[in-house]
Amino acid sequence: MKSRKIVIVGGVAGGATAAARLRRLNEGAHIVLLERGEHISFANCGLPYYIGGAIEKREKLLVQTVEGMSRRFHLDIRTLSEVLRINRSEKTVSIQNLLSGEVYDESYDTLILSPGAKPIVPPIPGLADARTVFTLRNIPDTDKIKAYVAEAKPKRAVVVGGGFIGLEMAENLHQLGIHVSLVELSAQVMEAMDVEMAAILQQHLRAKGVALYLSDGLKAVEEGGSRLVLQSGTELAADMLVMAVGVQPESSLAKEAGLALGSRNSIRVNEYLQTSDPHIYAVGDAIEVQDWVSGQACFVPLAWPANRQGRIVADTISGKPTPYKGTLGTAIAKVFDLTAAVTGNTEKVLQKRGVPYLTAHIHPNSHAGYYPGAKPLALKLLFSPEDGMLFGAQAVGEKGADKRIDVLATAIKGGLNVWDLAELELAYAPPFSSAKDPVNMLGYVAQNMLEGEVDTIQWHQIRDLAAAGAFVLDVREKKELEGGFIEGAVHIPLDQLRDRLAELPAAETIYIYCHAGLRGYLASRILQEWGFAVKNLDGGYKTYSVACQ
């Protein structure tokens, strides 16, 4: 092993991590790290925040320098060195020195590909010619945006794409005093979440002054970028345009070398991250992975998987074979004052897969309501109606969303079910949580559904039911109706319910709702015990009203 030569293509998350771990396990190996760009090991994820100014110093983005990393890990690092070709039969790569133009071959015993993914730029008329169009992947991209903002002092930016990077760019440009319009082809921002959870973000974005154009796409770029025409016909004036419609694997090298490709042209690997050529491994944004929940092939360009894969591929190559067990897709973003976080499968994905599922929505406080600073937290859980196994979870709120999603991601990887969630003994003191943590509460709510203590309906069902003349019962206090109600609902506050049973229909289903679901549940229990047929609106008026906006 010690004399083996390992060549790595790509010097950032996956590549640099693999190089560092390889050195720790093999002091004697020759490790070559090839990077097309000028920088290795930079903080991709920090780029939007450097643009917005939260990260003040550019050098903070450089987690490691070429010099520092070469010295510490005794690596042969070559930046501005693009790998043009993999010559599998010779076991060499052809490298172009981007400074001198020189092309040369370098041999390898083992090759690791970590070339990442690049922004998708769709073939939209006028886009290629516009001078004020930006994408964001690396430090030169960032420098370009930073310089343009400083020099041209744009007043109106249009961000196309409402995913993680689009939302982060919207926030950071807004932070600079630029008016931001966000254009998104789908009916919601943050495709990684379900629509009613994303709706909370949309409400917040609008409140912050971001103009949202949902279910709409960029059709044409005119006047060199200063006029944008959307598919709806809407025209937007823009001083700058950020294209953030997603990324695609940088798999052309692999493809040209005849390696097997998978979904969305990502590089196909086995569980040891080995490509169809046993001497070539691949990691990071460029590869196809298995969805941890469904086992289906997918493409998840995130930093945790890239780092994890970089480390384990080094282990495997060093004689400690370590499988990659799949990607859960845990992800998080700061969206102005909110945090949006997700793990596992969404409802959309479960529907597409045709898997039976149940959902629970709750709106607890981030910590005990009587201690200052508690903020509402919207949580959604997806689980199996058969055995209560967890499929996924989503959280949106000002505080504590990250913690609950991390606990739920741990629970999913640990194979826990909804009963186990109720058993989780989480840390409680008033500044941090409640004696029943929101995650416990999700467990309780889900468990009640599975044990038949309550039957629920979803936000998208109740309006139609009400319109069709179903008996809808609002159990909130009178003054809460001022904030809105479901048309046609009968109003009996929870605490009067036992005295007013005679007002309820004995022979038809009663659809109950309250503010967040808790009082509706209490009402359901009372009525169910009295023999009525009832269903409670999951997540209450809170989920309903934001989702139906």
Add this chain to the structure above:
Amino acid sequence: MKSRKIVIVGGVAGGATAAARLRRLNEGAHIVLLERGEHISFANCGLPYYIGGAIEKREKLLVQTVEGMSRRFHLDIRTLSEVLRINRSEKTVSIQNLLSGEVYDESYDTLILSPGAKPIVPPIPGLADARTVFTLRNIPDTDKIKAYVAEAKPKRAVVVGGGFIGLEMAENLHQLGIHVSLVELSAQVMEAMDVEMAAILQQHLRAKGVALYLSDGLKAVEEGGSRLVLQSGTELAADMLVMAVGVQPESSLAKEAGLALGSRNSIRVNEYLQTSDPHIYAVGDAIEVQDWVSGQACFVPLAWPANRQGRIVADTISGKPTPYKGTLGTAIAKVFDLTAAVTGNTEKVLQKRGVPYLTAHIHPNSHAGYYPGAKPLALKLLFSPEDGMLFGAQAVGEKGADKRIDVLATAIKGGLNVWDLAELELAYAPPFSSAKDPVNMLGYVAQNMLEGEVDTIQWHQIRDLAAAGAFVLDVREKKELEGGFIEGAVHIPLDQLRDRLAELPAAETIYIYCHAGLRGYLASRILQEWGFAVKNLDGGYKTYSVACQ
């Protein structure tokens, strides 16, 4: 079932929760909630923060009122009603109405005891006579302290006991501008943690101006409370004294009724929370529980167990038998700007149990260092040297301690090991974490120890080794030595190590240290690969220096 009569003793965490859940499952049952005090369902855990002023309104402490709770849950709630006796053969309790003095009997089909625990007040000379001595359990206690502070404007408070409540009181009195001295019999505050983790809190308390008297106890109270004499002979002038030396189960009722008792006189129950009398259940602070990790009997007076037990006892009584699987002891406290959190067994407990264990200490940032606001977080993991199973974890830091302990508590309850920690796919974006979350990092560090990639020594071993002439190697940068070093250590910065191997002894063990353990680990790997015998100081100089203060 519906006609059954259930009597509950104690109307706060365990009792009120049981009552609410019982009603939800049994609309027709007669449920009597008996409470000695004036209030039910109050926020015990919020009391210190009301005293300190963070919680401004007293009514915020009342999570439920008698009126509100009676109406909502159709309960027969009797406050100022003390249960004097359980008459097991008659299946009645004798109750005294504390307003009228009247005593009467009330029958039960099932009795639930949730009487809680009361502050221990040791028989210290002068204590009983002092007028400025306080304990804190309920709202009247809180009112007394609040009123005394407002009227007497005390300048110097002495808090005896450095556990959760003692620390919270120290902070909250300090918050009011009162000088606080904290007296603790043991050598550390926060017995629930290990000494080197508690040392971080001690450093912080001192920096905030709290006078700490460790390894010292209160011996006598003189001059009606204004002079306190410690066991060391130290005398403290005090305008008020808060006794927070721990709590003991309120088990006299149970004891007098001949129910079996367990450790520290707590009420003994089986896994269904049934006492030695099958018609009597008990929950909360008053009962003995099994330690989740060791299975040993213990007494853990915390709100999560009380709430959980309250709910499941209601299930069991309602025909859904649900076992209580033990208590992990997850706990947390805000200590001024720091958070201290713990789950599972400490090193002290493992030592006492005689269980072989390994420990790992790390000092990561709470989130990516390049994003503003990241704070250092000290984490400790205890795990099995045999199979990597998790025994416990501790965290101290300004940010993110609660999240990591919750993830680790979930991992422990999920039966995960150190390899699984590395696999946890936690939510990463720069404001929230790092691409390798601190919990992943704990997994990596522990895994390296188990796989023989590194051998470690602990902070309490290296000083003696250095003193005894062992070869200690400091691999930090030169300027770091200004902040302190281990006497006698040889200094070779990590990045020069490969060039200076000749300066190292080939035939003896080299004890390496750096700032936090990471560079020491890198040095260990290099030297180990070159054939040297090495051990790395776990947690680095950071753990060492605070622990050896």
